[in-house]
Amino acid sequence: MDYKTLLRDSIKALPESKRAARQPVSSYTTPDVFRLNYNESPFGPSPKAMDALYEACKRPNIYPDWFSVDLKSEFAKLHGLPDMMHVCSATGSSSIINILGEVFLNPGDEVVLGDPSYEAFRDVTNVAGASPVMVPLDSDMNYDLEAMAAAVTPKTKMMVICNPNNPTGTFVDSKKLEDFIKKLPETVLVVVDEAYLEFVERPETYSMIKLIKEGHKKPLLVLKTFSKAYGMAGLRIGMAAGLPELISLLAKSGAAWNINILGQKMAVEALKDQEYLAKVAKLNAIERKKVSQGLKDLGCTVYESQTNFILFKAPEVENTEIYSTLAQNKVLIGCPLGMNRVSLGTAEMNDKFLAIMSEILDKSCKKKLA
Numbered sequence: 001m002d003y004k005t006l007l008r009d010s011i012k013a014l015p016e017s018k019r020a021a022r023q024p025v026s027s028y029t030t031p032d033v034f035r036l037n038y039n040e041s042p043f044g045p046s047p048k049a050m051d052a053l054y055e056a057c058k059r060p061n062i063y064p065d066w067f068s069v070d071l072k073s074e075f076a077k078l079h080g081l082p083d084m085m086h087v088c089s090a091t092g093s094s095s096i097i098n099i100l101g102e103v104f105l106n107p108g109d110e111v112v113l114g115d116p117s118y119e120a121f122r123d124v125t126n127v128a129g130a131s132p133v134m135v136p137l138d139s140d141m142n143y144d145l146e147a148m149a150a151a152v153t154p155k156t157k158m159m160v161i162c163n164p165n166n167p168t169g170t171f172v173d174s175k176k177l178e179d180f181i182k183k184l185p186e187t188v189l190v191v192v193d194e195a196y197l198e199f200v201e202r203p204e205t206y207s208m209i210k211l212i213k214e215g216h217k218k219p220l221l222v223l224k225t226f227s228k229a230y231g232m233a234g235l236r237i238g239m240a241a242g243l244p245e246l247i248s249l250l251a252k253s254g255a256a257w258n259i260n261i262l263g264q265k266m267a268v269e270a271l272k273d274q275e276y277l278a279k280v281a282k283l284n285a286i287e288r289k290k291v292s293q294g295l296k297d298l299g300c301t302v303y304e305s306q307t308n309f310i311l312f313k314a315p316e317v318e319n320t321e322i323y324s325t326l327a328q329n330k331v332l333i334g335c336p337l338g339m340n341r342v343s344l345g346t347a348e349m350n351d352k353f354l355a356i357m358s359e360i361l362d363k364s365c366k367k368k369l370a
Contacts, residue, residue, distance in 0.1 A: 010107070010129045019119040020334065029332070036343040036353060037332040039166070039196075039309050041231035043280050043346075046273040049232070049266040056265040064261035071264050074271045075224075075239055079209045085244040086212065090255055093195060093225040093238030094120050099253040100158070100221075101128040104189060109157035114143050116337055118166045118193060130157065141168040141303045141311065145180045152188060159184060162193040163208075164200060167336045169305030174206045181211065181220065189219040196307040198229035198277060201285050209241045219246055226263075228308060229280055230270050235263040284308050287344045294354040298361050313339040314361060322360055329356050 004012065020038070029035055044050075072084035081087065090096045097120045105111070107129030113121055115134035125132045133156070135148045143161060152159070164171040172180075181190050192208045208222045221242040227233035237259055240250065259267075270277075292310055295302045301313040314322055323335040331353050334341040342353060 011127070014126050017119065017123050019123060032330055034331045034345055034349045034352065036345050036349060037334045037341075038233070039228060039307070039343045040233050041228060041280060041284075041308065042344075042349060043283065044231045045266060046230075046270050046276040048273045048276070049230075049270040052265040052269040053262055056262045059261070062261065064259060064264055066257050068259055068264055070268050071237075071259070071271075072239075074268050075241075078271050078274070079207065079241065080213050081209070081241060086241055086247060088240040088242075088247050088250045089259055090238050090240075091259055092227060092236040093193065093223045093240075095236070095255050096223055096238045096240050096250070097121060097124050097193075099250050099255050100124060100189075100191065101130075102253050102255070103249055105130040105157060108155065110153060110155040111158040111160065112148055112151045112156055112188075113160050114148070114162070114165060116167060117160070118162050118195075121160045121162075121191075121193075125158075131155075137165075137168065137170075141165075141170045143170075143172055145172070145176070149180070149183065152185065154187075156188050158189045158191060160191045160193065162195070164196045164306045166196065166307070167309075167334070167341050168303055168311050169196075169307040169309055170303060171200055171202075171205075171306035173202075174204060174208075177208065178211060181208065181218075182216070184218065186218045189221065191221050191223065193223040195223065195225045195228055197224075198281055199284055199288075199308050200306040201281075202306070212241055212243060215243075217243075221246060226267050226270065229277055229284075230267075231280065232263070232266060232270065235260075235266060237263045237267050284344055287347060287350050290347075291342065291344060291350050291354065295357065298354075298357055300357075309334075309341055309343045311337070311339055311341050314357070317360060322357070325360050326353070326356055331356060 068089040071089055072087040075087050076084050101124035105128035109130040110133050111125040111130055112133045115136050122132045133151050135151050138144050163177060184190055194207055197207060211220055221240050224239040226237040288305060292302050295312050299315045303311045319335045319338060319340045322340050323333060326333055
């Protein structure tokens with residue numbers, strides 16, 4: 001029997017996903033492999049969050065708080081929101097992205113996306129039977145906001161900005177993004193994914209949660225995650241901030257209910273320990289500068305990153321060759337866009353990566369001269 005005949009019609013026609021998380025390859029690796037391909041934090045969670053984990057492990061027999069009251073309340077407090085009614089929680093920000101498609105998108109709707117950007121948004125658009133409207137980034141891999149505004153039509157239901165962007169690492173100035181959001185029509189739900197905002201160094205940077213606090217009436221949701229700077233990728237915890245009228249609509253999805261008790265307890269303590277978060281951001285910035293300069297010294301084209309990963313293109317060597325050679329040496333990186341993307345690890349991890357890159361490019365140079 002061809003089981004595909006059982007599929008919903010819209011799923012039968014669904015394009016293949018480009019997301020790494022949707023490829024049939026195991027993400028399990030042995031401890032001796034340096035995983036510089038998933039943008040994970042090598043520093044792990046706050047020690048205070050780890051203490052909460054050990055305590056929560058003593059009571060795995062009880063259900064978690066279905067509504068994550070403590071977590072939502074602590075998140076609202078940290079970001080200056082009036083109360084937990086301005087917050088939605090779910091199992092990772094990817095789950096919230098799925099909720100957006102489930103709750104808001106109809107067949108025929110349009111979703112304006114940067115190209116390239118985080119592929120989960122294109123996936124959920126396709127699953128809903130809506131149409132992704134892909135707006136190319138500029139030559140420096142930045143969002144072309146004018147082109148995105150021009151792409152809005154009467155069919156546009158949603159506009160997505162990942163800031164900083166994934167997989168490019170580039171960043172839109174906060175004031176520039178705020179002004180852009182204010183100009184969009186009220187019929188467009190604006191989604192700002194700030195998964196990597198905690199890594200941005202620029203002092204004038206701020207979250208678009210600012211608009212929500214100020215009572216911005218047009219539909220706006222700001223997505224956050226504990227998978228990156230908070231070092232809790234394995235626990236799957238995502239958050240969304242918005243006006244209560246909008247957040248209450250997300251609760252119509254059952255996926256908004258089910259963060260486990262370990263994740264809830266850890267996330268609350270992680271939010272309280274902003275000193276540790278600042279330490280992680282500082283260490284990341286040091287390594288980002290080192291790796292960026294190291295790649296430039298090797299002749300690579302390096303796109304300016306404000307995240308915990310770097311997009312680069314090596315001279316004279318195919319990106320797949322770089323990827324495979326590093327993998328043979330137990331260093332995993334990504335290879336999107338005909339380029340390479342390396343996550344930032346510890347100093348030891350990054351030094352090994354740069355040493356292998358030097359060997360790869362040195363061999364390539366010698367071949368060329370021979």
